[in-house]
Amino acid sequence: MLTAPRINGRFTQLLLLAAVLLILSILFYANADAIHIPESVSLKAPVKSRPHHPIDDLIEEADRQQEDLLQKESHTLADAVRAYEDRRGRRPPPGFDVWYHFAQDNNALVIEDFFDRVYHDLNPFWAIPAHTIRQQAGDIFHRISVRNGNTSQLSDQQRPWLDLWENMIGSISQHLPDLDMPINVMDESRVVVPWETIDEYMTAEEKTRHIVPASEVVRKFGKTSVSKDEKVPAFDPQWEGGPYWDRAVIGCHPNSPARSYKAEVDYSVFPPLNNSYPEKSHEGYVANWTYVKQPCEHPQLQGLHGTFVEPISISNSKKLMPLFGGSKLPMNNEILLPPAMYWTTDPFYSGGDDHGHEWHKKTNKIIWRGAASGGRNKDTTWARFQRHRFVSMMNSTSIARAEENGKQPNFELPEPGQYDLPSGSLAKWVGESADAAFVHLLCFPDTRPPFCDYDDAFYEVKPSMPMGEQYNYKYLPDIDGNSFSGRYRGFLGSTSLPIKATIYDEWHDSRMMPWKHFVPMDNTFVDIYGIMHYFFNGRDAAAKRIALEGKKWTETVLRREDMQVYVFRLLLEYARVCDDEREKLGWVSEMEGILLADSHG
Numbered sequence: 001m002l003t004a005p006r007i008n009g010r011f012t013q014l015l016l017l018a019a020v021l022l023i024l025s026i027l028f029y030a031n032a033d034a035i036h037i038p039e040s041v042s043l044k045a046p047v048k049s050r051p052h053h054p055i056d057d058l059i060e061e062a063d064r065q066q067e068d069l070l071q072k073e074s075h076t077l078a079d080a081v082r083a084y085e086d087r088r089g090r091r092p093p094p095g096f097d098v099w100y101h102f103a104q105d106n107n108a109l110v111i112e113d114f115f116d117r118v119y120h121d122l123n124p125f126w127a128i129p130a131h132t133i134r135q136q137a138g139d140i141f142h143r144i145s146v147r148n149g150n151t152s153q154l155s156d157q158q159r160p161w162l163d164l165w166e167n168m169i170g171s172i173s174q175h176l177p178d179l180d181m182p183i184n185v186m187d188e189s190r191v192v193v194p195w196e197t198i199d200e201y202m203t204a205e206e207k208t209r210h211i212v213p214a215s216e217v218v219r220k221f222g223k224t225s226v227s228k229d230e231k232v233p234a235f236d237p238q239w240e241g242g243p244y245w246d247r248a249v250i251g252c253h254p255n256s257p258a259r260s261y262k263a264e265v266d267y268s269v270f271p272p273l274n275n276s277y278p279e280k281s282h283e284g285y286v287a288n289w290t291y292v293k294q295p296c297e298h299p300q301l302q303g304l305h306g307t308f309v310e311p312i313s314i315s316n317s318k319k320l321m322p323l324f325g326g327s328k329l330p331m332n333n334e335i336l337l338p339p340a341m342y343w344t345t346d347p348f349y350s351g352g353d354d355h356g357h358e359w360h361k362k363t364n365k366i367i368w369r370g371a372a373s374g375g376r377n378k379d380t381t382w383a384r385f386q387r388h389r390f391v392s393m394m395n396s397t398s399i400a401r402a403e404e405n406g407k408q409p410n411f412e413l414p415e416p417g418q419y420d421l422p423s424g425s426l427a428k429w430v431g432e433s434a435d436a437a438f439v440h441l442l443c444f445p446d447t448r449p450p451f452c453d454y455d456d457a458f459y460e461v462k463p464s465m466p467m468g469e470q471y472n473y474k475y476l477p478d479i480d481g482n483s484f485s486g487r488y489r490g491f492l493g494s495t496s497l498p499i500k501a502t503i504y505d506e507w508h509d510s511r512m513m514p515w516k517h518f519v520p521m522d523n524t525f526v527d528i529y530g531i532m533h534y535f536f537n538g539r540d541a542a543a544k545r546i547a548l549e550g551k552k553w554t555e556t557v558l559r560r561e562d563m564q565v566y567v568f569r570l571l572l573e574y575a576r577v578c579d580d581e582r583e584k585l586g587w588v589s590e591m592e593g594i595l596l597a598d599s600h601g
């Protein structure tokens, strides 16, 4: 389970307290002759300079959770082994000591929770025979291989992402056994195994979990990849196309809302949006980031996200196979690597080394520039795409029209009074506070690029703006494109404040804390005006603090070295599930080894 804010307990307490106060006050009024505000209640409360805001609670809770997390740091190899065994229920894999020293030499913060994603992704493979995994891995096209500590790739053409990943793996391959790693070269994620099957696999994995007695441990990797002369039986993943939603929801829990949701087919009607506060939110704001990102829990995303409306390409398998990629939906079964875009030094994705002006010199606005991607948008469907929705919601003309005559084609405004928004015109202050525009409308068919017959009336095409220049603005919203947004790591390290909405999982999810290192946003964006109003009205210091703490944390746990440490750990574990002796393979400390040698005389 990935980390998510645990605030329900506290809320329950607050709710109880509120209920008790309510009952007491009802009793009080019932006994009073006349209804008046009793002085003892109304006047003694300390007068705060600023009313309490729900986002204050969320920030406080995130601070607390971050402190708890930091307490878990391992400072020695023995600490790391203990943390590993407690959390994973096995011995660490062979090479764990080399891994730990690599992390130490690279000043990496070692907290076992940071690697939860590795186990989430790999555990189901314990239910598949090791030789089957090796054979699949040696048979799927597009792959990176490690042999004798060197890497190589198999591809049909020059592919920049593949080159970057090979470079990433090459930087640690001297420490790895032989491996084959099939790589997803598409933008979209591609494996969804039925939830029931994965559940069975996870149960099977749990049964293999135990601490093998030192005397029985196999300490060296054996066969972890197919040999050249070995005949690989052709593995057929049975890639299938077709609408993605139906393929994706088989990965959801049988009782989840998505499993029984009837997919929309007519996207020309108004999208499934309303202005009630999102479920399980804290007065409208994101309280559980894992929940917010989960389409299984939010079936209306079927009609609100390009991934489900119409992705550019669909080629999906229901079979569990080792396929590595940079991002995936929560219901996908790929094995996550840090995205190649995060490994590149190309300023187009990384934003370069320039972090923009100092906070107080940055323009006090939201800036967003990007293409109208997210999938293949058409005249009957564009109003369902996330980037279109966001750009419209930042457009003062569109907001003014919505304020005058109700609905716009692709968004709905909060009611006055919701989100503590000021009464009067949203259009005016959002217009003054936001600058969001497309650089290319990417319509289909794309006859007049970058313009678009059906969207020209709604969107102005503006020149693109390098990321380094965007960093001269305080607020950086980040919205999914065809899959995850490759700018995110750059944004996190920029000194400006990222405001993030996504349905995609990434390698770093268990190390980035919402409201501590970035501002989380609902995928409907219904909370964006509240978020803006909070930070633009007297909470500039809070925005600056999250921006700078996010940057500092990014420079602590999202460095290239941290990606190496992650991939090193991931591939030791991957090698173990590929090895026939996997149930006995493990690392034994020198001390245990000596004791063992002694006991054998």
Ligand SMILES: *[C@@H]1O[C@H](CO)[C@@H](O)[C@H](O)[C@H]1NC(C)=O
Binding pocket: 147, 148, 149, 150
């Ligand atoms: C690894 O590659 C290097 C350079 O390509 C080569 O010199 C070396 O012999 C290779 N090592 C092995 C063990 O194949």
Ligand SMILES: *[C@@H]1O[C@H](CO)[C@@H](O)[C@H](O)[C@H]1NC(C)=O
Binding pocket: 272, 273, 274, 275, 276, 279, 300
């Ligand atoms: C508003 O939409 C949410 C999903 O986003 C849904 O759960 C809720 O029932 C809707 N509320 C109303 C009043 O339609």
Ligand SMILES: *[C@@H]1O[C@H](CO)[C@@H](O)[C@H](O)[C@H]1NC(C)=O
Binding pocket: 004, 005, 006, 007, 008, 288, 289, 290, 291, 294, 297
């Ligand atoms: C957060 O949401 C996830 C996914 O729905 C759920 O498993 C988890 O229990 C939730 N956490 C809390 C504290 O409610």
Ligand SMILES: *[C@@H]1O[C@H](CO)[C@@H](O)[C@H](O)[C@H]1NC(C)=O
Binding pocket: 391, 395, 396, 397, 398, 436, 437, 438, 456, 457, 458, 459, 460, 461
């Ligand atoms: C804002 O909306 C208006 C009307 O829909 C449109 O004409 C204008 O081009 C939009 N501006 C941007 C930056 O997209």
